[in-house]
Amino acid sequence: MKTVPQTLSLFPEMENAGKRFPQPQYLGAKFIHRDWIKEFIPDGVDVALDAFSGSQSIAYMFKQLGLKTITNDFLHFNGMIGKALIENKADVLTESDMSVLMESNSNPDEYNLIDRLFTGLFFTAEDSAFIDSLRSNIPRLASEYKRALAFTIANRALTRKVTMGHFAHTQALAYAADPARVKRNRSLVRPVRDLFVELADEYNAAVFDNGCECESHSEDIMNLLPRLDNVDMVYFDPPYCSSHADYQSFYHLLETFTVYWKDKEFVNGTKRYSPKRHSGFDTKGEAMASFGRLFEMSDSIPYWLISYNDRSYPDIDTFVGLVSRFRKVRVEKKQYGNSRGGKGSVAGSHEVLLVCNPY
Numbered sequence: 001m002k003t004v005p006q007t008l009s010l011f012p013e014m015e016n017a018g019k020r021f022p023q024p025q026y027l028g029a030k031f032i033h034r035d036w037i038k039e040f041i042p043d044g045v046d047v048a049l050d051a052f053s054g055s056q057s058i059a060y061m062f063k064q065l066g067l068k069t070i071t072n073d074f075l076h077f078n079g080m081i082g083k084a085l086i087e088n089k090a091d092v093l094t095e096s097d098m099s100v101l102m103e104s105n106s107n108p109d110e111y112n113l114i115d116r117l118f119t120g121l122f123f124t125a126e127d128s129a130f131i132d133s134l135r136s137n138i139p140r141l142a143s144e145y146k147r148a149l150a151f152t153i154a155n156r157a158l159t160r161k162v163t164m165g166h167f168a169h170t171q172a173l174a175y176a177a178d179p180a181r182v183k184r185n186r187s188l189v190r191p192v193r194d195l196f197v198e199l200a201d202e203y204n205a206a207v208f209d210n211g212c213e214c215e216s217h218s219e220d221i222m223n224l225l226p227r228l229d230n231v232d233m234v235y236f237d238p239p240y241c242s243s244h245a246d247y248q249s250f251y252h253l254l255e256t257f258t259v260y261w262k263d264k265e266f267v268n269g270t271k272r273y274s275p276k277r278h279s280g281f282d283t284k285g286e287a288m289a290s291f292g293r294l295f296e297m298s299d300s301i302p303y304w305l306i307s308y309n310d311r312s313y314p315d316i317d318t319f320v321g322l323v324s325r326f327r328k329v330r331v332e333k334k335q336y337g338n339s340r341g342g343k344g345s346v347a348g349s350h351e352v353l354l355v356c357n358p359y
Protein backbone atom coordinates (compact mmCIF):
# COMPACT_ATOMS: atom_id res chain seq x y z
CA MET A 1 0.00 0.00 0.00
CA LYS A 2 1.16 3.51 -0.65
CA THR A 3 1.91 6.25 1.83
CA VAL A 4 -0.43 9.23 1.72
CA PRO A 5 1.13 12.03 -0.40
CA GLN A 6 2.00 15.17 1.60
CA THR A 7 -0.31 17.35 -0.46
CA LEU A 8 -3.39 15.30 0.47
CA SER A 9 -5.66 16.47 3.22
CA LEU A 10 -5.83 14.18 6.23
CA PHE A 11 -9.62 14.15 5.92
CA PRO A 12 -10.35 14.19 2.20
CA GLU A 13 -13.62 12.32 2.67
CA MET A 14 -14.98 15.20 4.76
CA GLU A 15 -14.14 17.75 2.09
CA ASN A 16 -15.67 15.62 -0.65
CA ALA A 17 -18.70 14.39 1.28
CA GLY A 18 -20.66 17.47 0.23
CA LYS A 19 -20.40 16.42 -3.42
CA ARG A 20 -23.47 14.67 -4.75
CA PHE A 21 -23.52 11.92 -7.33
CA PRO A 22 -26.47 12.67 -9.64
CA GLN A 23 -29.14 10.00 -9.07
CA PRO A 24 -28.54 7.24 -11.65
CA GLN A 25 -31.20 5.24 -13.47
CA TYR A 26 -29.36 2.05 -14.31
CA LEU A 27 -30.31 -1.58 -13.85
CA GLY A 28 -28.33 -3.13 -11.01
CA ALA A 29 -26.87 0.22 -9.86
CA LYS A 30 -25.59 0.00 -6.29
CA PHE A 31 -26.19 3.69 -5.57
CA ILE A 32 -28.61 2.99 -2.72
CA HIS A 33 -26.20 0.44 -1.20
CA ARG A 34 -23.09 2.65 -1.31
CA ASP A 35 -23.02 3.47 2.42
CA TRP A 36 -23.42 -0.19 3.30
CA ILE A 37 -20.66 -1.26 0.88
CA LYS A 38 -18.39 1.49 2.26
CA GLU A 39 -18.40 -0.20 5.69
CA PHE A 40 -16.43 -3.15 4.29
CA ILE A 41 -13.51 -1.26 2.77
CA PRO A 42 -10.44 -2.37 4.75
CA ASP A 43 -8.24 0.18 6.52
CA GLY A 44 -5.14 1.24 4.67
CA VAL A 45 -6.54 0.98 1.13
CA ASP A 46 -5.25 3.80 -1.09
CA VAL A 47 -5.92 2.54 -4.61
CA ALA A 48 -9.29 1.02 -5.54
CA LEU A 49 -10.55 -0.47 -8.80
CA ASP A 50 -14.25 -0.56 -9.75
CA ALA A 51 -14.01 -3.27 -12.41
CA PHE A 52 -17.62 -3.30 -13.73
CA SER A 53 -18.56 0.25 -12.89
CA GLY A 54 -21.83 0.83 -14.80
CA SER A 55 -23.32 4.14 -13.64
CA GLN A 56 -20.08 4.83 -11.66
CA SER A 57 -21.95 5.21 -8.37
CA ILE A 58 -19.46 3.09 -6.39
CA ALA A 59 -16.39 4.52 -8.14
CA TYR A 60 -17.67 7.98 -7.15
CA MET A 61 -17.97 6.88 -3.53
CA PHE A 62 -14.33 5.65 -3.68
CA LYS A 63 -13.28 9.01 -5.11
CA GLN A 64 -15.15 10.83 -2.32
CA LEU A 65 -13.22 8.78 0.21
CA GLY A 66 -9.97 10.20 -1.21
CA LEU A 67 -8.87 6.94 -2.88
CA LYS A 68 -7.00 6.85 -6.15
CA THR A 69 -9.89 5.41 -8.12
CA ILE A 70 -9.50 3.35 -11.28
CA THR A 71 -12.81 2.66 -12.94
CA ASN A 72 -13.82 0.50 -15.89
CA ASP A 73 -16.89 -0.57 -17.84
CA PHE A 74 -16.75 -2.07 -21.31
CA LEU A 75 -19.61 0.10 -22.57
CA HIS A 76 -18.43 3.47 -23.82
CA PHE A 77 -21.38 5.48 -22.53
CA ASN A 78 -20.50 4.32 -19.01
CA GLY A 79 -16.83 5.07 -19.68
CA MET A 80 -17.87 8.65 -20.47
CA ILE A 81 -19.42 9.01 -16.99
CA GLY A 82 -16.11 7.76 -15.60
CA LYS A 83 -14.12 10.33 -17.60
CA ALA A 84 -16.54 13.12 -16.60
CA LEU A 85 -16.94 12.44 -12.88
CA ILE A 86 -14.04 10.17 -11.81
CA GLU A 87 -10.98 11.08 -13.93
CA ASN A 88 -11.96 14.72 -14.50
CA LYS A 89 -10.74 17.08 -11.78
CA ALA A 90 -12.12 20.46 -12.77
CA ASP A 91 -13.57 20.83 -16.27
CA VAL A 92 -17.24 21.85 -16.35
CA LEU A 93 -19.62 23.03 -19.07
CA THR A 94 -19.66 26.83 -19.11
CA GLU A 95 -22.38 29.02 -20.60
CA SER A 96 -20.37 29.38 -23.77
CA ASP A 97 -19.96 25.56 -24.00
CA MET A 98 -23.72 25.23 -23.62
CA SER A 99 -24.22 27.77 -26.43
CA VAL A 100 -21.96 25.73 -28.73
CA LEU A 101 -23.93 22.58 -27.90
CA MET A 102 -27.26 24.29 -28.63
CA GLU A 103 -26.19 25.47 -32.12
CA SER A 104 -27.74 23.87 -35.18
CA ASN A 105 -26.34 20.64 -36.64
CA SER A 106 -22.71 21.27 -37.64
CA ASN A 107 -22.77 18.49 -40.28
CA PRO A 108 -26.23 17.09 -41.07
CA ASP A 109 -24.87 14.69 -43.71
CA GLU A 110 -22.74 13.02 -41.05
CA TYR A 111 -24.95 13.40 -37.99
CA ASN A 112 -28.41 11.98 -38.71
CA LEU A 113 -28.19 8.48 -37.24
CA ILE A 114 -30.66 9.02 -34.39
CA ASP A 115 -33.25 10.43 -36.76
CA ARG A 116 -32.77 7.56 -39.21
CA LEU A 117 -33.03 4.85 -36.55
CA PHE A 118 -35.20 6.11 -33.75
CA THR A 119 -37.73 8.70 -34.98
CA GLY A 120 -41.19 7.21 -34.46
CA LEU A 121 -39.72 4.50 -32.19
CA PHE A 122 -38.28 6.33 -29.17
CA PHE A 123 -38.44 9.99 -30.19
CA THR A 124 -40.41 12.51 -32.18
CA ALA A 125 -38.73 14.02 -35.25
CA GLU A 126 -38.05 17.25 -33.29
CA ASP A 127 -36.30 15.41 -30.46
CA SER A 128 -34.26 13.27 -32.87
CA ALA A 129 -33.14 16.36 -34.78
CA PHE A 130 -31.99 17.97 -31.53
CA ILE A 131 -30.17 14.80 -30.39
CA ASP A 132 -28.29 14.55 -33.73
CA SER A 133 -27.36 18.24 -33.66
CA LEU A 134 -26.22 18.01 -30.03
CA ARG A 135 -24.09 15.01 -31.02
CA SER A 136 -22.61 16.94 -33.94
CA ASN A 137 -21.50 19.76 -31.62
CA ILE A 138 -19.96 17.69 -28.80
CA PRO A 139 -16.65 17.20 -30.70
CA ARG A 140 -16.33 21.00 -30.86
CA LEU A 141 -15.84 21.29 -27.08
CA ALA A 142 -12.29 22.10 -26.01
CA SER A 143 -11.36 19.19 -23.76
CA GLU A 144 -11.87 15.45 -23.43
CA TYR A 145 -13.55 16.03 -20.07
CA LYS A 146 -16.01 18.64 -21.30
CA ARG A 147 -16.95 16.26 -24.10
CA ALA A 148 -17.38 13.41 -21.62
CA LEU A 149 -19.58 15.60 -19.44
CA ALA A 150 -21.75 16.48 -22.44
CA PHE A 151 -22.13 12.78 -23.34
CA THR A 152 -22.97 11.95 -19.72
CA ILE A 153 -25.66 14.62 -19.42
CA ALA A 154 -27.11 13.80 -22.84
CA ASN A 155 -27.35 10.10 -22.04
CA ARG A 156 -29.02 10.82 -18.71
CA ALA A 157 -31.52 13.10 -20.47
CA LEU A 158 -32.31 10.28 -22.93
CA THR A 159 -33.05 7.80 -20.14
CA ARG A 160 -35.33 10.32 -18.43
CA LYS A 161 -37.27 10.75 -21.63
CA VAL A 162 -38.19 7.06 -21.98
CA THR A 163 -40.49 5.02 -19.71
CA MET A 164 -38.49 2.66 -17.49
CA GLY A 165 -35.30 4.46 -18.52
CA HIS A 166 -34.17 1.75 -20.91
CA PHE A 167 -34.52 0.91 -24.60
CA ALA A 168 -35.44 -2.78 -24.64
CA HIS A 169 -39.10 -2.03 -25.38
CA THR A 170 -40.94 -0.40 -28.26
CA GLN A 171 -43.63 1.40 -26.27
CA ALA A 172 -41.86 4.71 -25.60
CA LEU A 173 -44.08 6.90 -27.74
CA ALA A 174 -47.27 5.04 -26.77
CA TYR A 175 -46.42 5.58 -23.10
CA ALA A 176 -45.63 9.24 -23.76
CA ALA A 177 -49.17 9.57 -25.17
CA ASP A 178 -50.75 8.04 -22.05
CA PRO A 179 -51.97 10.81 -19.69
CA ALA A 180 -51.75 8.57 -16.60
CA ARG A 181 -48.08 7.81 -17.25
CA VAL A 182 -47.31 11.41 -18.08
CA LYS A 183 -48.93 12.48 -14.82
CA ARG A 184 -46.49 10.23 -12.96
CA ASN A 185 -43.52 11.29 -15.08
CA ARG A 186 -43.65 14.65 -16.89
CA SER A 187 -40.22 14.05 -18.46
CA LEU A 188 -41.89 11.72 -21.00
CA VAL A 189 -43.34 14.73 -22.83
CA ARG A 190 -40.63 17.30 -22.21
CA PRO A 191 -38.21 18.10 -25.03
CA VAL A 192 -34.80 16.40 -24.69
CA ARG A 193 -33.25 19.87 -25.04
CA ASP A 194 -34.95 21.04 -21.81
CA LEU A 195 -33.96 17.90 -19.91
CA PHE A 196 -30.35 18.34 -21.05
CA VAL A 197 -30.19 21.99 -19.96
CA GLU A 198 -31.86 21.21 -16.63
CA LEU A 199 -29.37 18.43 -15.78
CA ALA A 200 -26.24 20.40 -16.62
CA ASP A 201 -25.91 22.25 -13.28
CA GLU A 202 -26.24 19.07 -11.24
CA TYR A 203 -23.50 17.31 -13.24
CA ASN A 204 -21.22 20.36 -13.22
CA ALA A 205 -21.57 20.50 -9.43
CA ALA A 206 -20.55 16.83 -9.12
CA VAL A 207 -17.07 17.44 -10.62
CA PHE A 208 -14.23 17.58 -8.08
CA ASP A 209 -10.55 16.85 -7.50
CA ASN A 210 -9.74 14.42 -4.69
CA GLY A 211 -5.97 14.97 -5.00
CA CYS A 212 -5.34 11.66 -6.81
CA GLU A 213 -4.76 10.78 -10.44
CA CYS A 214 -7.99 8.85 -10.95
CA GLU A 215 -8.47 6.90 -14.20
CA SER A 216 -11.44 5.86 -16.29
CA HIS A 217 -11.17 2.96 -18.74
CA SER A 218 -13.67 1.48 -21.14
CA GLU A 219 -12.71 -2.01 -22.14
CA ASP A 220 -13.20 -5.68 -21.40
CA ILE A 221 -11.93 -6.11 -17.83
CA MET A 222 -9.91 -9.13 -18.96
CA ASN A 223 -7.82 -6.84 -21.17
CA LEU A 224 -7.36 -4.14 -18.55
CA LEU A 225 -6.36 -6.24 -15.53
CA PRO A 226 -2.92 -7.36 -16.83
CA ARG A 227 -1.91 -3.70 -17.29
CA LEU A 228 -2.72 -2.62 -13.71
CA ASP A 229 -0.37 -2.82 -10.77
CA ASN A 230 -0.32 -1.53 -7.19
CA VAL A 231 -4.09 -1.82 -6.78
CA ASP A 232 -5.03 -2.46 -3.11
CA MET A 233 -8.69 -3.37 -3.51
CA VAL A 234 -11.03 -4.33 -6.33
CA TYR A 235 -14.82 -4.10 -6.33
CA PHE A 236 -16.56 -6.56 -8.66
CA ASP A 237 -20.19 -5.99 -9.61
CA PRO A 238 -20.47 -8.10 -12.77
CA PRO A 239 -23.68 -8.96 -14.57
CA TYR A 240 -25.09 -12.29 -13.37
CA CYS A 241 -26.87 -14.24 -16.08
CA SER A 242 -30.15 -14.84 -14.26
CA SER A 243 -30.98 -11.18 -13.72
CA HIS A 244 -30.91 -8.38 -16.31
CA ALA A 245 -27.47 -9.32 -17.60
CA ASP A 246 -27.92 -8.10 -21.15
CA TYR A 247 -26.94 -4.45 -20.68
CA GLN A 248 -26.47 -3.93 -24.39
CA SER A 249 -30.11 -4.74 -25.12
CA PHE A 250 -31.31 -2.37 -22.41
CA TYR A 251 -28.99 0.55 -23.19
CA HIS A 252 -28.05 0.07 -26.88
CA LEU A 253 -29.36 3.52 -27.76
CA LEU A 254 -26.93 5.27 -25.39
CA GLU A 255 -24.02 3.30 -26.86
CA THR A 256 -25.20 4.13 -30.39
CA PHE A 257 -25.47 7.84 -29.51
CA THR A 258 -21.99 7.81 -27.95
CA VAL A 259 -20.05 5.71 -30.48
CA TYR A 260 -22.17 6.73 -33.47
CA TRP A 261 -21.51 3.39 -35.13
CA LYS A 262 -20.50 3.21 -38.77
CA ASP A 263 -19.81 -0.53 -38.82
CA LYS A 264 -22.91 -2.11 -37.28
CA GLU A 265 -26.29 -3.37 -38.37
CA PHE A 266 -29.36 -2.29 -36.39
CA VAL A 267 -31.66 -5.20 -35.64
CA ASN A 268 -34.98 -6.14 -34.02
CA GLY A 269 -37.89 -3.85 -33.21
CA THR A 270 -35.70 -1.74 -30.92
CA LYS A 271 -32.95 -1.20 -33.55
CA ARG A 272 -30.22 -2.56 -31.32
CA TYR A 273 -26.77 -2.52 -32.85
CA SER A 274 -25.32 -5.84 -34.00
CA PRO A 275 -23.02 -7.56 -33.34
CA LYS A 276 -22.81 -6.79 -29.62
CA ARG A 277 -19.57 -6.38 -27.71
CA HIS A 278 -18.40 -9.61 -26.09
CA SER A 279 -18.89 -9.63 -22.29
CA GLY A 280 -18.11 -13.19 -21.16
CA PHE A 281 -20.36 -12.74 -18.10
CA ASP A 282 -23.83 -12.58 -19.61
CA THR A 283 -24.36 -16.19 -20.74
CA LYS A 284 -24.53 -19.32 -18.62
CA GLY A 285 -22.26 -21.16 -21.04
CA GLU A 286 -19.37 -18.78 -20.38
CA ALA A 287 -19.93 -17.33 -16.89
CA MET A 288 -18.10 -19.88 -14.70
CA ALA A 289 -15.01 -19.99 -16.92
CA SER A 290 -14.97 -16.18 -17.09
CA PHE A 291 -15.15 -15.86 -13.30
CA GLY A 292 -12.30 -18.34 -12.94
CA ARG A 293 -10.12 -16.32 -15.30
CA LEU A 294 -11.16 -13.02 -13.71
CA PHE A 295 -10.13 -14.18 -10.24
CA GLU A 296 -6.85 -15.66 -11.45
CA MET A 297 -5.99 -12.36 -13.12
CA SER A 298 -6.85 -10.42 -9.95
CA ASP A 299 -4.59 -12.43 -7.68
CA SER A 300 -2.10 -9.59 -7.17
CA ILE A 301 -4.85 -7.35 -5.73
CA PRO A 302 -5.06 -8.18 -2.01
CA TYR A 303 -8.63 -7.20 -1.10
CA TRP A 304 -11.78 -7.99 -3.08
CA LEU A 305 -15.40 -6.92 -2.54
CA ILE A 306 -17.91 -8.76 -4.73
CA SER A 307 -21.56 -7.78 -5.08
CA TYR A 308 -23.93 -10.66 -5.62
CA ASN A 309 -27.71 -10.95 -5.70
CA ASP A 310 -29.10 -14.11 -4.16
CA ARG A 311 -31.16 -14.88 -7.26
CA SER A 312 -28.08 -14.96 -9.42
CA TYR A 313 -26.37 -17.64 -11.48
CA PRO A 314 -24.10 -19.33 -10.41
CA ASP A 315 -25.81 -20.07 -7.07
CA ILE A 316 -24.21 -18.73 -3.90
CA ASP A 317 -22.56 -21.99 -2.74
CA THR A 318 -20.97 -22.61 -6.12
CA PHE A 319 -19.84 -19.02 -6.31
CA VAL A 320 -18.36 -18.88 -2.81
CA GLY A 321 -16.65 -22.21 -3.53
CA LEU A 322 -14.98 -20.69 -6.57
CA VAL A 323 -13.88 -17.48 -4.80
CA SER A 324 -12.58 -19.54 -1.83
CA ARG A 325 -9.91 -21.04 -4.09
CA PHE A 326 -8.32 -17.58 -4.13
CA ARG A 327 -9.44 -15.69 -1.00
CA LYS A 328 -10.86 -16.14 2.50
CA VAL A 329 -14.54 -15.23 2.03
CA ARG A 330 -17.07 -13.73 4.45
CA VAL A 331 -20.67 -13.39 3.21
CA GLU A 332 -22.51 -10.20 4.27
CA LYS A 333 -26.23 -9.78 3.55
CA LYS A 334 -28.52 -6.80 3.47
CA GLN A 335 -32.27 -7.39 3.29
CA TYR A 336 -34.16 -5.03 1.03
CA GLY A 337 -37.08 -4.81 3.48
CA ASN A 338 -40.42 -3.78 2.03
CA SER A 339 -39.12 -1.77 -0.84
CA ARG A 340 -37.31 -2.94 -3.93
CA GLY A 341 -33.56 -3.17 -3.74
CA GLY A 342 -32.82 -0.89 -6.61
CA LYS A 343 -33.39 -1.03 -10.33
CA GLY A 344 -33.57 -4.61 -11.49
CA SER A 345 -33.72 -6.25 -8.08
CA VAL A 346 -36.60 -8.36 -6.84
CA ALA A 347 -38.54 -7.50 -3.69
CA GLY A 348 -37.74 -9.94 -0.87
CA SER A 349 -34.29 -10.86 -2.20
CA HIS A 350 -31.03 -9.89 -0.54
CA GLU A 351 -28.14 -7.74 -1.57
CA VAL A 352 -25.07 -9.82 -0.89
CA LEU A 353 -21.46 -8.73 -0.56
CA LEU A 354 -18.56 -11.19 -0.48
CA VAL A 355 -15.82 -9.64 1.62
CA CYS A 356 -12.61 -11.34 0.53
CA ASN A 357 -9.21 -11.17 2.28
CA PRO A 358 -5.90 -12.89 1.52
CA TYR A 359 -5.32 -16.23 3.26
Ligand SMILES: C[S@@+](CC[C@H](N)C(=O)[O-])C[C@H]1O[C@@H](n2cnc3c(N)ncnc32)[C@H](O)[C@@H]1O
Binds near residue numbers: 026053058074279
Ligand atom coordinates in the same frame (compact mmCIF):
# COMPACT_ATOMS: atom_id res chain seq x y z
C1 LIG B 1 -24.31 -4.78 -12.42
S1 LIG B 1 -23.67 -3.63 -13.57
C2 LIG B 1 -22.66 -2.58 -12.57
C3 LIG B 1 -23.48 -1.58 -11.79
C4 LIG B 1 -22.63 -0.59 -11.02
N1 LIG B 1 -21.97 -1.18 -9.87
C5 LIG B 1 -23.45 0.59 -10.58
O1 LIG B 1 -23.54 0.90 -9.38
O2 LIG B 1 -24.03 1.25 -11.47
C6 LIG B 1 -22.51 -4.60 -14.48
C7 LIG B 1 -21.72 -3.84 -15.55
O3 LIG B 1 -20.73 -4.71 -16.11
C8 LIG B 1 -20.45 -4.27 -17.44
N2 LIG B 1 -19.72 -5.36 -18.12
C9 LIG B 1 -20.22 -6.53 -18.59
N3 LIG B 1 -19.23 -7.31 -19.10
C10 LIG B 1 -18.06 -6.62 -18.93
C11 LIG B 1 -16.70 -6.91 -19.23
N4 LIG B 1 -16.33 -8.06 -19.81
N5 LIG B 1 -15.76 -5.98 -18.90
C12 LIG B 1 -16.13 -4.81 -18.32
N6 LIG B 1 -17.41 -4.47 -18.03
C13 LIG B 1 -18.37 -5.38 -18.31
C14 LIG B 1 -21.82 -3.90 -17.97
O4 LIG B 1 -21.74 -2.97 -19.02
C15 LIG B 1 -22.53 -3.33 -16.73
O5 LIG B 1 -22.50 -1.92 -16.74
